[in-house]
Amino acid sequence: MTRRRRISTLCPEVVFDGGTAADGPTGTTLGQATRRARSQMASEAPARTRCMTGFQGTSETIVTQRLTLTGLTAQDADEMLEVLNDERLHVFTGGRPDTLIELRDRYRRFVAGPTEPGDVWLNWIVRLTHEGAAIGTVQATVSMRSDARSVANVAWVIGTAWQGRGYAGEAARALVDWLRAHGVDDVVAHVRADHQASIAVARRSGLHPTDEHIDGERVWRLIIHA
Ligand SMILES: CC(C)(COP(=O)(O)OP(=O)(O)OC[C@H]1O[C@@H](n2cnc3c(N)ncnc32)[C@H](O)[C@@H]1OP(=O)(O)O)[C@@H](O)C(=O)NCCC(=O)NCCS
Numbered sequence: 437m438t439r440r441r442r443i444s445t446l447c448p449e450v451v452f453d454g455g456t457a458a459d460g461p462t463g464t465t466l467g468q469a470t471r472r473a474r475s476q477m478a479s480e481a482p483a484r485t486r487c488m489t490g491f492q493g494t495s496e497t498i499v500t501q502r503l504t505l506t507g508l509t510a511q512d513a514d515e516m517l518e519v520l521n522d523e524r525l526h527v528f529t530g531g532r533p534d535t536l537i538e539l540r541d542r543y544r545r546f547v548a549g550p551t552e553p554g555d556v557w558l559n560w561i562v563r564l565t566h567e568g569a570a571i572g573t574v575q576a577t578v579s580m581r582s583d584a585r586s587v588a589n590v591a592w593v594i595g596t597a598w599q600g601r602g603y604a605g606e607a608a609r610a611l612v613d614w615l616r617a618h619g620v621d622d623v624v625a626h627v628r629a630d631h632q633a634s635i636a637v638a639r640r641s642g643l644h645p646t647d648e649h650i651d652g653e654r655v656w657r658l659i660i661h662a
Contacts, residue, residue, distance in 0.1 A: 493556065493558065493578070493618045494507060494558070495507035495508065495558045495559055495560045498560065498610050498611070498614050499565070500606050500607065500609075500610045501606065502564065502565055502603070502606060503562055503564065503565055503603060503606055503607055503610070504563045504564075504565045504568075505560035505561070505562055505563070505574065505607060505610060505611070506560060506561050506563060507559070507560060507561075508543060508546065508547065508559035508560060508561050509543070509547060510543045512543060512561050512570065513536065513539040513540040513542070513543040514536065514540070515561075515570045516539060516543075516561065516570055516573070517534070517539055518595075519570055519571060519572060519595035520533055520534065520539070520593070520595070521533045521534075522595065522596050524596050525593055525595070525596065528628050528630075528631040528634065546559060554579070555577045555578065555579045556577070556578040556579075557575075557577055558575065558576045558577070558578065559573060559574075559575045559576075560573060560574050560575070560607075560611070561573055562574060562594065562603065562607045564598075571594055571595050571597075571598040571603060572592065572593050572594035572595055572598065572603065572604070572607070573592070573593050574590065574591070574607045574608060574611045575590065575591050575592075576588040576589065576590045576611060576615060576623075577589045578615075578620060585621040585622055585661075586619070586620050586622070587620070587622045587623075587624055588615045588620045588622070588623045588624065589624050589625070589626070590608065590611060590612070590615075590623055590624070590625050590641075591625065592604050592607060592608050592611075592634070592637055594607075599633070604633070604634075604637045605636065605637050605640035605641070608637050608638075608640065608641040609640055609641045609642070611641070612641045612642055612643075612658065615660075616660050620660060621659070621660055621661045622657060622658065622659055622660065622661075623642075623643060623657065623658040623660065624643075624655060624656065624657050624658075625641075625643055625655075625656045625657075626650055626651070626653035626654070626655055626656070627653055627654055627656055628652065628653050628654070629653075629654055635656075638656040639656075641658070643656035643657060643658045644656060644657060644658065
């Protein structure tokens, strides 16, 4: 019998049939990229979120050809400051780099997760496997829509020194594969129309442009389960 991993719409507790139901969610890093990411940063549960306590996936380690994605911890803030402390990373997303204090505080809040039942926050530090060095982050916020479809809003950032080597595409694709394996129905990214690098990352991850625009960003989507 085929066992399909799928996020159940029931609350409060649901486990994938055939998957590993892990512990609790983590938080996010650079949250400006999507509205979901912004809601993570503000520690708000978006109004349309119903109940996502059924999704128990955590940011478990993901290994790709060159990269190892490790679940974000509060201790990562110090190392990530060097990666993220760059105004150029905010050209398309707005905002400014965090100070060390702000980043430590942000990571602590993200690891603690949302205070209300709602979205599930998932964050990974992107590391070069051979060197172990942190070079960026990928994130996903999983929500249950009013039509009972689970939607993951995803975003990515790679430190300027490591850009242009295919790392974002490799990490984002692995993230989408992980979300697929954990039963998410739709994957969505919000990308500015003039952000060519991020558009390429979205495309490489299997997302397609839609006619929807939110806050000046085009919505890209991958429908995993029709
Ligand atoms: C977007 C970002 C993650 C891309 O990181 P990256 O590691 O340089 O991306 P990759 O090397 O994987 O390149 C992805 C694709 O973009 C293309 N690309 C990279 N820079 C580009 C540019 N300036 N113009 C056009 N295409 C570009 C690459 O050729 C590659 O295309 P391909 O997949 O067809 O080969 C990085 O620029 C970043 O962190 N920016 C700041 C944060 C941000 O804006 N995040 C996105 C929010 S939606």
